[in-house]
Structures are given as C-alpha cells and as structure tokens.
Amino acid sequence: MHLIHDILARLPISDLTQCALPHYLLGAFRRKSITFFNGLTDEDTIVYWFQSKSFSIDLRLSDAHNTSIYDRQGWIGDTLWDEKNQLLSWHIEQSYQPRTQWPEPAKLYPIGNCILEFAPSGAYVEDWRQQATTGLFLGLRLKQVEHMATQQQYKMEGGLIISGQHIAMVQSRLPEIEEKFTHIADLRKAAQQHIHDDDINSYEVSIALGSDEIRYSTISEHIGTAINLDQFELLQNGQLRQQKLLHGTEYFFYYELDFYSPDFHFIGQSPASVDAIAWSKREQQHLFEHAKIVT
Structure with a gap:
C-alpha cells in the first residue's frame, strides 16, 4: 500500500501541544547563507534541514553533482531542546561522516520565514529559510x-x-x-x-x-x-x-x-509589537518597495 x-x-493526528520544540522550528529549511567569524560568507553550499517533532534530517553538499564521496555530509539525529537556555542540540548516533563536524548547540531567532542560527562560541551564524507553507x-x-x-x-x-x-x-x-x-x-x-x-x-x-x-x-x-x-x-x-x-x-x-x-500550517511569519506593525505600515512605501518573500 x-x-x-x-x-x-x-494514522492518529498528533497533538501539537505535546511538541517541546518551538513550533517555528518545524518544517523544511534551506540554508541561504552562513557567515563565519573571519568575515567569510558561503551562499553556495547546498544545505537542507528538515525538522519533525523529535528528530531532524540534514544534508550538506558543496556541489549538487560533483561533491566527493569523502566530503558529503548527511545525518539523522534526536533533537534536544534546552528550554532554560533556549538552545537546540542534536544527538547523532551515525552519520555519513564518521565524526561530528557541527558540535555546537544552536541559539535560534525567528524573523519572518527566516531562522537565524548563532553558534554560542561566535564561530558562525546561519540564515535558514522555511520552504513549506x-x-x-x-x-x-x-x-x-x-x-x-x-x-x-x-x-x-x-x-x-x-x-x-x-x-x-x-x-x-x-x-x-x-x-x-x-x-x-x-x-x-x-x-x-x-x-x-x-x-x-x-x-x-x-x-x-x-x-x-x-x-x-x-x-x-x-x-x-x-x-x-x-x-x-x-x-x-x-x-x-x-x-x-x-x-x-x-x-x-x-x-x-x-x-x-x-x-x-508551517510558520512563515514572526511576532512583532504593535508599535513595530504600525511603523511598518506607516513606512511601507520605502520599506517594502523592493521586498519579496525569499525561500
């Protein structure tokens, strides 16, 4: 079948209230960019992150067709949410690579359909874009x-x-x-x-x-x-x-x-204060003239 x-x-429909993760993390995300502490930015590596209630799937390829088999990255792992410190981490038993290449937990901030992921050490920041609606x-x-x-x-x-x-x-x-x-x-x-x-x-x-x-x-x-x-x-x-x-x-x-x-309904907008919404409406002519949704 x-x-x-x-x-x-x-199948039984799941109860979203039983999901410990912030709900803006659920879905399918494409990495738009990563910026490192040394000023370098990568906008070309193919990176996708899919997030279910308790586990995530990750794929990273420097090139869609020509990444060496020794350099490909991919894994599945248990997702661990530290509510007190607002940190996301992963427990990965087996991955494509035989070592952990991304050991830091993540500090995450949602804005619109974007999630900014900061390494607490200051090593990098990643810009993720929700693909699902x-x-x-x-x-x-x-x-x-x-x-x-x-x-x-x-x-x-x-x-x-x-x-x-x-x-x-x-x-x-x-x-x-x-x-x-x-x-x-x-x-x-x-x-x-x-x-x-x-x-x-x-x-x-x-x-x-x-x-x-x-x-x-x-x-x-x-x-x-x-x-x-x-x-x-x-x-x-x-x-x-x-x-x-x-x-x-x-x-x-x-x-x-x-x-x-x-x-x-996957989350593609983030909360804003009443003042912020009023400001955006007041200034929308120049704020949104060239703005569009980027996934």
Whole structure:
C-alpha cells in the first residue's frame, strides 16, 4: 500500500501541544547563507534541514553533482531542546561522516520565514529559510530492519519527513558496514584502509522538493529517481512496516510515528509589537518597495 494514498487516513493526528520544540522550528529549511567569524560568507553550499517533532534530517553538499564521496555530509539525529537556555542540540548516533563536524548547540531567532542560527562560541551564524507553507506534515523514525529471508533484525538509523510538498529521507549503513568506521575519523583514511567506496557511499540522505523526485542526495545515482513511498502497511502495534530492497536484498523496515498532521500550517511569519506593525505600515512605501518573500 502507498504511504500517502492508503495509510495516512488510518494514522492518529498528533497533538501539537505535546511538541517541546518551538513550533517555528518545524518544517523544511534551506540554508541561504552562513557567515563565519573571519568575515567569510558561503551562499553556495547546498544545505537542507528538515525538522519533525523529535528528530531532524540534514544534508550538506558543496556541489549538487560533483561533491566527493569523502566530503558529503548527511545525518539523522534526536533533537534536544534546552528550554532554560533556549538552545537546540542534536544527538547523532551515525552519520555519513564518521565524526561530528557541527558540535555546537544552536541559539535560534525567528524573523519572518527566516531562522537565524548563532553558534554560542561566535564561530558562525546561519540564515535558514522555511520552504513549506501548508499541507501534510509527517515524521517517521526508523527503529529497525529485518532481513526477510532469515528474519534477523538489525538496528539502523533512518527516517522520513514530509513537510508540505517536500520530502527528506535517511537510511544509514548496515551494521556490518558501519563497524568498519569505528576507529576512523576521516573518510579519506577509510579509503586508505581499503574500505570500499561503495561502503562509504552507502549512507543515504535524499531530498525531494515539490514532488517525490530526488533533487539532492548523498548517493548521486539516486538523483532524479522517486523516494519510495510504496509497500507500506500499518501494524496492530501502531508501527509502520515497509518492504524494500537494500543492497539487492529484501528487508522489512519498521518505523514509529513521530508526528502526523494532514493539514499543517508551517510558520512563515514572526511576532512583532504593535508599535513595530504600525511603523511598518506607516513606512511601507520605502520599506517594502523592493521586498519579496525569499525561500
């Protein structure tokens, strides 16, 4: 059965009040720029961040088609919100890279459809733009996979987030492949230690924008193909199971529902004081003459 056409109507709608994260963080975000403490600014690296209730998906590519397999970045991680200090951080068990490249928590400020992320150390500030407006919001977190022939089960990292018309999915390396990276911090060193490029490049993070067709991915061969939303079933315990191929072998993928809303309104404006609104109306002729929504 198809996830969207056959399964969604049977899922319980999530209670937004049970989400600990500030609601402006939910959705799909494109990084417009990053500015570093030394004055350098990067506006060209492809970076997307999808946020569900309790986990996030991240993809970073210096070039859509020509990023070296040793330099690609992507991960899925538990999202941790420090209410007292208003800091966002992530717990990442496995990522495409065998080391943590972005260790700092984030100090976040929403303004309009933009989220400014400041590194507390002063290392950088990132400008993120919300891509979603309204529509389906779904987060599924992979809990385990099962080899269909042997019924052996494995713990793998993975998940799926649908934010409006945009989709992000993650599928980590198989455990026996991931073990090869245990004492390696640099993927080029992995290659020097005779870890095959196919093993390095078997961690998938794929992003589809405006449809289910993959626009960006850690696996170049998947660009232009569709994210697989078929062969799902809803189990009695509330989990969702999908049958799919992994390295040419049939597996069951078991997901838990993280968040579901059939018609979610993603936040694209931020609060302002009465005086600020009055000022903007009073001065709108020169303030908004060339202004437009940038995503």
